[in-house]
Amino acid sequence: MLVYILKRAGFNLGVMLVVVTLTFFLMHLLPGDPFMSQRLNPEIKANLYAKHGLDQPVARQYLDYLSALARFDLGESLKYPGRTVNEIIAESFPVSAAVGILALVLALVLGVTLGVLAGVWQSRWPDRLILAFSTLGLSIPNFALGAGLVYLFALKLKIFPVAMLEKPIDLVLPVLTLAAWPAAVITRLIRTEMIEVLKRDYIIAAMVRGLDPARVILRHALPNALPAVIHYSGPLAATLLTGSFIVEKIFALPGLGQYYITSIGNRDYNLVAGITIFYTFVLLVATFLTDLLAFSMNPQLRYRNGS
Amino acid sequence: MGLDMLYPRIVQNRFVLACLFLILLYILISLGGSFLLPHHPNAQSLAEANRGPSFANWLGTDYLGRDLLARILAGVRVSLIIAFFATLINITVGFLVGSAAGLIGGVVDRFLTGLIDIFWCIPPFLVVVMLTVVLEPGIKNIFIALGAVFWVPTARIIRGEAYQLRNAPFIRLARLQGAGYSRIILLHILPCCFPVLLTTAIFSIPDAILAEAFLSIVGLGVTAPQASLGVLISDGLQSFRVYPWQWFFPVLTLIVLVLCFNLLGDMLHRSFRDRSKGILEYD
Numbered sequence: 001m002l003v004y005i006l007k008r009a010g011f012n013l014g015v016m017l018v019v020v021t022l023t024f025f026l027m028h029l030l031p032g033d034p035f036m037s038q039r040l041n042p043e044i045k046a047n048l049y050a051k052h053g054l055d056q057p058v059a060r061q062y063l064d065y066l067s068a069l070a071r072f073d074l075g076e077s078l079k080y081p082g083r084t085v086n087e088i089i090a091e092s093f094p095v096s097a098a099v100g101i102l103a104l105v106l107a108l109v110l111g112v113t114l115g116v117l118a119g120v121w122q123s124r125w126p127d128r129l130i131l132a133f134s135t136l137g138l139s140i141p142n143f144a145l146g147a148g149l150v151y152l153f154a155l156k157l158k159i160f161p162v163a164m165l166e167k168p169i170d171l172v173l174p175v176l177t178l179a180a181w182p183a184a185v186i187t188r189l190i191r192t193e194m195i196e197v198l199k200r201d202y203i204i205a206a207m208v209r210g211l212d213p214a215r216v217i218l219r220h221a222l223p224n225a226l227p228a229v230i231h232y233s234g235p236l237a238a239t240l241l242t243g244s245f246i247v248e249k250i251f252a253l254p255g256l257g258q259y260y261i262t263s264i265g266n267r268d269y270n271l272v273a274g275i276t277i278f279y280t281f282v283l284l285v286a287t288f289l290t291d292l293l294a295f296s297m298n299p300q301l302r303y304r305n306g307s
Numbered sequence: 308m309g310l311d312m313l314y315p316r317i318v319q320n321r322f323v324l325a326c327l328f329l330i331l332l333y334i335l336i337s338l339g340g341s342f343l344l345p346h347h348p349n350a351q352s353l354a355e356a357n358r359g360p361s362f363a364n365w366l367g368t369d370y371l372g373r374d375l376l377a378r379i380l381a382g383v384r385v386s387l388i389i390a391f392f393a394t395l396i397n398i399t400v401g402f403l404v405g406s407a408a409g410l411i412g413g414v415v416d417r418f419l420t421g422l423i424d425i426f427w428c429i430p431p432f433l434v435v436v437m438l439t440v441v442l443e444p445g446i447k448n449i450f451i452a453l454g455a456v457f458w459v460p461t462a463r464i465i466r467g468e469a470y471q472l473r474n475a476p477f478i479r480l481a482r483l484q485g486a487g488y489s490r491i492i493l494l495h496i497l498p499c500c501f502p503v504l505l506t507t508a509i510f511s512i513p514d515a516i517l518a519e520a521f522l523s524i525v526g527l528g529v530t531a532p533q534a535s536l537g538v539l540i541s542d543g544l545q546s547f548r549v550y551p552w553q554w555f556f557p558v559l560t561l562i563v564l565v566l567c568f569n570l571l572g573d574m575l576h577r578s579f580r581d582r583s584k585g586i587l588e589y590d
Contacts, residue, residue, distance in 0.1 A: 147558075264527070
C-alpha cells in the first residue's frame with residue numbers, strides 16, 4: 001500500500017513538473033507583453049520588467065519560478081498590482097469549489113439513485129424514462145442548458161434571480177446546470193453495472209433464500225457497481241472544471257474561472273500560469289484520492305498491486 | 308467485422324440512417340447553402356439589427372443586422388472544418404504513436420507509453436486553452452490545439468491493439484520476409500485497426516465541435532467577422548435574455564449535429580465490438 005502511494009505521488013510530482021515547465025515556456029512564447037496596452041515610457045517599463053524579474057534570462061526566471069513554487073508562492077499578478085496570485089485564488093476559488101462540490105454531490109445522488117432504479121427495472125417503463133432523460137442530459141451541452149434554465153426559470157417563471165449570488169438559493173440553477181451531464185453519465189454507468197451484477201449467482205442465491213430484495217440490491221449488488229463510478233471520477237472532475245467556466249460566465253459568478261478567462265485576455269502571465277498550475281494540482285489530488293478510495297474499497301486491486 | 312457487414316446494419320436501423328442523412332445534409336448545406344441565400348453571412352445592416360424571425364430573414368438577425376440563417380450556415384462550415392482537421396490530426400498522430408509503441412516495444416514503447424501517461428494526467432482543456440492563446444485564435448490554430456490533446460486516448464487504444472497483434476503469425480511472417488516497421492504499420496496494423504479508428508474519428512467530431520464552442524465562449528473563438536457555431540452561441544449568450552432566437556437557433560443546430568454524430572458513433576461502436584456499453588445505448 002505504502003509503495004503504491006509513494007509511486008503514485010512521485011508520478012504526480014513528475015506530471016506537475018511537466019505542466020509547470022510547459023506553462024512557463026508557453027507563456028513566454030506569447031506574442032505581446034503584459035504592459036503593452038498601457039503605453040508606458042521606457043524607463044517605467046524597464047522598472048516594471050526589473051520588478052517582476054522579466055529582464056533576467058529565461059532560464060534564470062524559470063529557476064526562480066520553480067523555487068518560489070516550492071514554497072507554494074505563485075507570484076504577483078502583473079495586471080492587478082499588489083495582489084498575489086495566491087490571494088486571488090484564495091478569494092475566488094471557494095465560489096467555484098462550492099458550486100463544483102454541490103454539483104458533484106447532486107450528480108452522485110441523482111446518478112446512483114436513477115442508475116439503480118433503471119438497472120433493477122431493466123427494459124420496463126421506469127428504465128425507458130430514465131434512459132430518455134439521461135440521453136437528453138448527455139446531449140445538451142451546459143451552455144445550452146444553463147441559458148435555457150435562466151430563460152425559463154428566471155425570466156419567464158421568475159422563480160430564481162437571473163444572475164446574482166446573495167442567498168444559497170441563487171446557486172440552484174448553476175448547480176443544476178453543472179450537475180446534469182455528470183448525473184447522466186453516472187446513471188448510465190451504474191445502470192450497466194447493475195444489470196451485470198444482478199445476473200450473478202450470489203445475487204440469485206440471496207434472492208432465492210428470501211432476503212429482502214431492497215436489501216440485496218443495496219447491500220449486495222450496489223457495492224459491486226460503484227467502482228465503475230469511482231474510476232470515472234478523474235474525467236468527471238475535469239468536466240466539472242471545464243463546465244465551471246461556462247457556468248460562471250452565464251450566471252456571472254465571481255469564481256476562479258472568470259479570473260482565468262480575463263487573465264488570458266490581459267496576458268497576465270503570472271495569473272494564467274498560476275491558475276493553470278493550481279487547476280492541475282487540484283485535479284491530480286482529486287484523481288489521486290479517488291484512486292486511493294478505489295484501492296481501499298476493492299480487495300482485488302490491493303492484492304494485485306500488493307507490496 | 309468488415310465494412311460490408313456494416314452496410315445492412317445501417318440500412319436496417321432507420322434511426323441511424325436518419326442520422327447519416329442529416330449529417331450529409333449538414334455538409335451539403337454548409338458547402339452550398341450560402342450561395343442560395345440572398346444574404347452574405349458577414350453583411351451588416353444596422354438598421355435591421357436584432358429583428359426576430361421574419362419572411363426576409365427566416366431566423367432573424369443578430370446585433371449587427373446580419374442574417375442569422377446565413378451566419379449559421381457559414382458557422383456550420385467553419386465548425387465542421389475545425390472538427391474534420393482536429394479529427395485528422397487526432398487519428399494520424401494517435402495511430403502512429405500508438406502503433407509504433409505497441410509494435411516496436413522495448414525502449415520505444417516505454418518512452419511513448421510514459422509520454423501518453425503524462426499527457427493523460429494533464430487536464431486537456433488547460434492545454435487547449437494555453438495552446439490557443441499562444442498560437443492566437445483562428446481556424447487553423449484551433450484545430451491544431453484540439454488535435455494536440457485529442458490524440459492521447461487514441462494512441463492508448465491503438466497501442467493496446469498493436470501490442471496484441473505484435474506476435475500474430477502474419478506479422479511475424481512479414482517481419483521474417485524483411486518488412487520494415489513502417490511497412491508493417493501501414494499495410495498490416497492499419498487495416499486491423501480500421502474499425503477502432505473509424506469509431507474514434509466519428510466520436511472525435513462532436514467532441515471537437517463542442518470544444519470549439521467552449522473556446523468561443525471563453526473568448527478564444529475564430530477571429531471576428533467569421534462565424535462558427537461556437538461564436539454564434541457565444542454571441543447569443545450575450546443577448547438571449549432579450550433576443551432568445553439569437554441563442555436558440557445556433558444551439559439547436561449544434562445539438563442536432565452533435566447528437567447525429569454521437570448516435571452514428573454509438574452504432575459503429577456496438578457493431579464493431581459486440582458489447583452493449585455504448586454511450587447512448589438502447590436495448
